[in-house]
Amino acid sequence: MTIPEDLRYTKDHEWMKLLDDGTALVGITDFAQSELGDIVFVELKADGTTLKTHESFGTVEAVKTVADLFAPVAGEIVASNPELASAEVVNQDPYNAWLIKMKVANPAEVEALLDAAAYRQLIGE
Template identity: 45%
Template sequence: MSVPTNLKYSKSHEWVKPEADGTVTVGITHHAQELLGDMVFVELPEIGRKLKQKEECAVAESVKAAADVYSPISGEVIAVNSPLADEPGKINEDAFSAWLFKLKPSNTSELDGLLDAAAYTELVENEEH
């Protein structure tokens, strides 16, 4: 499993990419899409919605199951990847480039509580045993 080291991770399998402008980009991890299987539908949060850390904000649905996506940090939704609604399979092709939404963080210290690549890899390995 390839886990990019430039990202942060949540225990609920979202990835977070801090951007140069202070915003963050959020998606689901490769491990999450592997567990779900072939993606058939993605429900994205509304632009302008204010999210609290760990709040349900999106849904990723596959042929096997639907999974809630949680906001890894608190903030306001400033963009969504609307083409994913028509092509949810992009998540299966490359989960780390098929972002779901972008946030303007309201509490950047929450980023410090997220996992780095090594800790996330360990989390996944422990789940598999």
């Protein structure tokens, strides 16, 4: 199971990568996509939507289940990944198949997320 060291993680199995411009990419982890199985559809809230920490920003639909997606931190959605028209990219490469790009309201919140070691411990790796 891949767990990149340069990302932050949530207990809900989302990852976040803070970018230099104060925005961040958000996706689901390798663990999450493997637990969900074949992902067939991703539905996301619209660009411009303001999110509170842990607020749902969409859903991911797999063959057997639908799972909510939660914002790791507060902020505003500024973009959705256009490659998600083919939802299977999330299964193929979960750390490059980001779901949303968001403007982070408080960058200090990102530091409070799990690092790779803590996430490994959470999932029992």
